[in-house]
Amino acid sequence: MRGFELPFREVHLDFHTSPDIEGVGVKFDAEEFATTLEKARVNSITCFARCHHGYLYYDSKKFPERIHPHLVNKNLLRDQIEACHKHGIRVPIYITVQWDKYTADEHPEWLAVDESGRPFGNSTFEAGFYRKLCVNSPYRDFLKALTLEILETFPVDGLFFDIVQPTPCACRYCREDMIKQGLNPASLEDRKEFGQMLINEFKRDMTNFVRQYNKDCTIFYNKGHVGPAHRPVVDAYTHFELETLPSGGWGYLHFPVTMRYARNLGLDCLGQTGKFHTSWGDFHSFKNKAALEYECFRMLALNAKCMIGDQLEPNGKLSDAVYELIGSVYSQVEKKSRGVQELNL
Numbered sequence: 001m002r003g004f005e006l007p008f009r010e011v012h013l014d015f016h017t018s019p020d021i022e023g024v025g026v027k028f029d030a031e032e033f034a035t036t037l038e039k040a041r042v043n044s045i046t047c048f049a050r051c052h053h054g055y056l057y058y059d060s061k062k063f064p065e066r067i068h069p070h071l072v073n074k075n076l077l078r079d080q081i082e083a084c085h086k087h088g089i090r091v092p093i094y095i096t097v098q099w100d101k102y103t104a105d106e107h108p109e110w111l112a113v114d115e116s117g118r119p120f121g122n123s124t125f126e127a128g129f130y131r132k133l134c135v136n137s138p139y140r141d142f143l144k145a146l147t148l149e150i151l152e153t154f155p156v157d158g159l160f161f162d163i164v165q166p167t168p169c170a171c172r173y174c175r176e177d178m179i180k181q182g183l184n185p186a187s188l189e190d191r192k193e194f195g196q197m198l199i200n201e202f203k204r205d206m207t208n209f210v211r212q213y214n215k216d217c218t219i220f221y222n223k224g225h226v227g228p229a230h231r232p233v234v235d236a237y238t239h240f241e242l243e244t245l246p247s248g249g250w251g252y253l254h255f256p257v258t259m260r261y262a263r264n265l266g267l268d269c270l271g272q273t274g275k276f277h278t279s280w281g282d283f284h285s286f287k288n289k290a291a292l293e294y295e296c297f298r299m300l301a302l303n304a305k306c307m308i309g310d311q312l313e314p315n316g317k318l319s320d321a322v323y324e325l326i327g328s329v330y331s332q333v334e335k336k337s338r339g340v341q342e343l344n345l
C-alpha cells in the first residue's frame with residue numbers, strides 16, 4: 001500500500017452553525033477539549049474552517065465578512081489545533097466545497113444550474129444550504145484563495161474537502177467548455193460525461209495547488225461514496241474516507257460492500273459512522289453502545305480504520321456523555337489495533 005497510513009481512532013466533528021445562533025464557542029475551553037478527546041482515546045479529529053452555512057471559524061484576514069457573526073473566540077480553530085497537537089492528536093481541517101449558503105446568496109452566478117437555468121438543490125425559499133456551486137466558475141479562484149490562507153495560517157495535518165460531486169451543469173462556463181471539447185451542452189448524457197471529467201480535473205488541480213504549499217498533509221474529497229468513479233483519479237487522494245452511517249440512509253450493507261472495493265484502490269481507508277441515533281445533525285441523540293461496537297469492530301475486520309461522526313454543540317463544549325460512549329469503544333479499538341501494529345513490525 002502506498003500513501004498515508006491513517007490513525008485508528010478518529011472523530012469527524014461537524015460544526016455547521018446557523019448565523020442565527022448566538023454565543024458560538026462561548027463554552028469552549030481548549031485544554032478541556034483536548035483532554036476530553038485524549039481520555040476517549042481519540043487520536044485524530046477533523047475540525048472546521050468553513051461550514052455549509054458558509055461561515056469561518058478562524059480569524060480570517062482575507063475574508064473577514066465570512067467569519068461567523070456570533071463566533072465568541074475568533075481563534076477557535078487555532079486553539080483546537082494547538083491544544084490537540086499538545087496531546088498528540090492530529091487535526092485535519094474541514095472545508096466545504098459545493099454547499100455554501102453564504103456564497104450561493106452572494107454569488108448566484110457561481111451556482112451549477114440545470115437545463116432550465118435552475119440551481120441544483122433546494123429552491124430559494126426552502127430551508128437548507130444545498131444549492132450547489134460550480135467548480136468550473138470563478139468560485140474555484142475563491143476556494144483556492146481560502147485554502148491558501150488556511151495553509152499559510154495553520155499547521156495543516158490534512159484537508160477534508162466536502163461535497164465534491166459530478167454535476168450535469170449547464171452554466172455558461174460549462175457550456176463554453178463543452179463546446180470547445182466537441183460535446184453537446186443540450187444533451188444530458190454529454191453534460192454528465194463533462195461533469196465527471198470536470199470533477200476529476202478539479203481534484204487534480206486542487207491537490208497540485210495544495211502540494212505547492214504543503215507536501216505532507218492528507219487530502220480527501222468527499223462525495224458520500226467511494227466506488228469505481230474514484231479509480232481514474234486515485235492520485236488526487238492520500239486515503240479514502242467511507243462516509244457510511246448505517247442508521248443514516250446508507251444502511252448496514254453499504255459499508256462492507258464499499259470497503260471491499262475501496263481497499264483495492266491502493267490507499268489506506270477508514271469507515272465513517274456516527275454517534276447519532278440516526279444521521280448527521282441529529283446531535284442530541286446517541287447510538288447504543290452495542291451498535292457502535294459492532295460498527296467499529298466491523299471496520300477493523302475489513303481492514304479499515306475507525307471514524308465516528310459527532311457534531312460540536314454551538315457553545316463549543318464537547319458532550320461528556322458522547323465521549324464516554326466513544327471512549328468505551330475506542331479503548332477496545334486501541335487494544336485490538338495494538339496487535340495489528342505489532343504484526344506490521
Ligand SMILES: [Zn+2]
Nearest residue numbers: 134169171174
Ligand atoms: Zn458549471
